[in-house]
Amino acid sequence: MGDAGTREEALVAMMVAYQGGDASAFEALYREMAGAVRGYLRSLARDATRAEDLLQETFLQLHRVRHTFDPGRPLKPWVYAIAHNVFLMQRRAMTRRGRHETIAEEELPELPIPAEVESLADRDRVRRALARLPADRREAVVLHHVLGFSFNEVGAVQDVSPGAAKVRAHRGMVELRAILRGEAS
Amino acid sequence: MAGERLELPEALRRAVAADLRPVRPLAPPPLRALAVAAWVPLGVVLVLALLGLRPDAAALGWPAACGALLLEVAAGLVLVVLALDEAIPARGAGTGRATAAIALAFAALALQAWFTRSLGAGTVVADPLVQLGPTCLALQAAVGLPALAIVAALVVRARPLRAVRAGALAGTGAGLMAEGIYHLHCSIADLRHVLVWHAGAVVALMLVGIAGGLAWERLQLDRLVRRGAAAPPAPRNEDGRTA
Numbered sequence: 001m002g003d004a005g006t007r008e009e010a011l012v013a014m015m016v017a018y019q020g021g022d023a024s025a026f027e028a029l030y031r032e033m034a035g036a037v038r039g040y041l042r043s044l045a046r047d048a049t050r051a052e053d054l055l056q057e058t059f060l061q062l063h064r065v066r067h068t069f070d071p072g073r074p075l076k077p078w079v080y081a082i083a084h085n086v087f088l089m090q091r092r093a094m095t096r097r098g099r100h101e102t103i104a105e106e107e108l109p110e111l112p113i114p115a116e117v118e119s120l121a122d123r124d125r126v127r128r129a130l131a132r133l134p135a136d137r138r139e140a141v142v143l144h145h146v147l148g149f150s151f152n153e154v155g156a157v158q159d160v161s162p163g164a165a166k167v168r169a170h171r172g173m174v175e176l177r178a179i180l181r182g183e184a185s
Numbered sequence: 186m187a188g189e190r191l192e193l194p195e196a197l198r199r200a201v202a203a204d205l206r207p208v209r210p211l212a213p214p215p216l217r218a219l220a221v222a223a224w225v226p227l228g229v230v231l232v233l234a235l236l237g238l239r240p241d242a243a244a245l246g247w248p249a250a251c252g253a254l255l256l257e258v259a260a261g262l263v264l265v266v267l268a269l270d271e272a273i274p275a276r277g278a279g280t281g282r283a284t285a286a287i288a289l290a291f292a293a294l295a296l297q298a299w300f301t302r303s304l305g306a307g308t309v310v311a312d313p314l315v316q317l318g319p320t321c322l323a324l325q326a327a328v329g330l331p332a333l334a335i336v337a338a339l340v341v342r343a344r345p346l347r348a349v350r351a352g353a354l355a356g357t358g359a360g361l362m363a364e365g366i367y368h369l370h371c372s373i374a375d376l377r378h379v380l381v382w383h384a385g386a387v388v389a390l391m392l393v394g395i396a397g398g399l400a401w402e403r404l405q406l407d408r409l410v411r412r413g414a415a416a417p418p419a420p421r422n423e424d425g426r427t428a
Contacts, residue, residue: 021207027193035189056197063201067208068273068343081275085346093409156275159347 004148011075019066030059033076036147037083039112043142044087046131048110054090058083077153080143084157114145116173121180129179137172144169211343214269221265221335221359225258228328228366236324239372241307249304250369253297257365260293264358265336268394271354272345283350287357287391291384294364298379307374318382321371325386329363333390337397349398356394360387 011032017025037058042051061082069078113126121129130138136158143149143157144165154165211217242250267286271277278286301307310316336355345351364383371383 019208019210021205023198023202023205026201026205027198030193030197031190034191034193038189038191056194059197060200063204065274065344068211070210070213070273073275077275081346085274089406089409092406096406096410153275155279159277159279161279161281 008074008076012071015066015069015075016071019069019071026063033079034059036112037079039110040080040139040142040147041083041087042110043112043130043138044084044135050090054083054086057090058086061086074153076147077149077156080147080149080153080157081159084139084159112142112146114141114173114176116145117176117180125180126176129176132179133172133175137168137175140165140168141172141176145173211273214266214273217269217339218262218265220339221332221362222258222262224332224335225362225366228332228363229254229369232328232366232370236370239308239368239370241372242369245301245304245307245372249301253301253368254365256293256297257368258362260290261332261358261360261362261365264290264354264361268336268351268354268358269339269343271347271351272340272343274346277347277350280350283354287353290357290361291387294361294384294387295380297364297368298374298376298383301368301379302374302376308372310373310375310378313373313375313378314381317371317373318378321367321373321378322382322386322389325363325367325371325383326360326389328367329359329386329390330393332362333359333393337394341401345398345401348401349395352394352396352398352401353391354394356391356397357387359394360390363387363390 011029014025014029014032018029034055038051038055041054041058042048045051045054058079062079065082069075110127113123113130117126117129130141133141139158140154143154144151149157151162151166151169154169155162158165158168160168239245239250264286267278267283271283277283333356336359337352340348340351340355364387367383367386373379
């Protein structure tokens with residue numbers, strides 16, 4: 001908890017320096033956050049190439065709205081809310097172009113996996129089971145159980161109440177365990 | 186995996202370096218909403234100068250007349266603050282609370298109308314559902330438009346992610362403030378007149394706000410489509426299964 005708090009403070013300090021025009025602070029921020037944001041975007045898009053595009057678009061969007069970050073508030077929900085919106089907008093853009101999300105199961109990218117279910121099956125099976133969850137539950141599971149967001153923060157990212165975020169994460173984990181047990185039996 | 190450190194791609198570095206001027210974080214929404222509050226005295230002066238004070242002002246009493254103005258302006262400003270908050274990533278009231286706030290705004294309007302009518306003042310017209318109604322709706326909406334323009338400028342400055350909801354809150358807030366100001370002029374206290382035409386003007390401004398939000402989202406989507414950011418679809422399984 002202390003480490004997480006210190007890291008969050010360091011990220012906010014980077015963001016403040018970046019708002020002040022420090023290019024190296026943006027670079028440091030990207031280095032610190034991009035890996036986790038990419039994992040989150042992969043869990044949404046279930047497509048490694050698309051997730052890369054979304055990652056770049058997220059940081060471009062973050063750059064455009066950098067003045068909306070309030071240094072008195074945590075940085076991560078702000079960044080992930082931008083990533084969430086970039087994903088939704090890109091999905092709408094795809095729909096407008098007449099394209100639909102189609103995922104080849106064998107091409108699923110490496111997804112972030114909750115520690116609670118790692119012991120239930122091998123990594124590949126957990127990854128496939130996670131990809132089968134409804135999108136909103138999968139997102140809540142990743143944000144809460146993998147990235148350690150509070151339910152308030154999950155709600156802020158998903159634009160739902162903390163209670164609804166809790167229900168999504170809980171049902172997601174129940175469903176994930178059921179899929180894995182079903183496959184095992 | 187979650188903590189993997191990635192290096193900044195050159196294209197992104199160049200794009201960011203091209204516009205790296207220092208920026209000042211936005212002031213808190215309640216502070217920014219003061220720009221809209223500053224419009225209220227000007228709106229009051231304009232309405233009184235151009236349209237005149239309601240003829241029953243003396244019978245109604247200044248506390249009642251100004252109380253309605255203050256109640257509706259305060260409630261409108263709360264909605265404006267919510268709209269400005271909504272425009273910022275990871276902030277905002279959420280759909281449920283935003284809907285409740287808009288419902289409460291209309292309840293405040295109805296309460297004010299009922300209270301005014303209970304005082305027994307007001308001008309009586311033959312057909313309150315028709316007579317002067319369209320004029321009231323148009324004038325009240327016109328009084329609210331400058332306020333809505335100010336809120337819209339403040340919301341757009343944040344490049345909102347949930348523009349439609351922000352627009353609905355902004356429009357309702359500006360409409361309610363306009364109703365408070367217009368209350369100083371219109372003396373028809375019949376509930377049918379107030380709830381149809383005056384509430385109608387608030388609804389009209391809310392719809393203008395929603396339309397503005399939809400236009401903003403459409404603009405963002407058009408830019409995204411033009412930039413070709415929509416990646417090609419991933420291939421299907423041999424059995425054509427989609428996820």
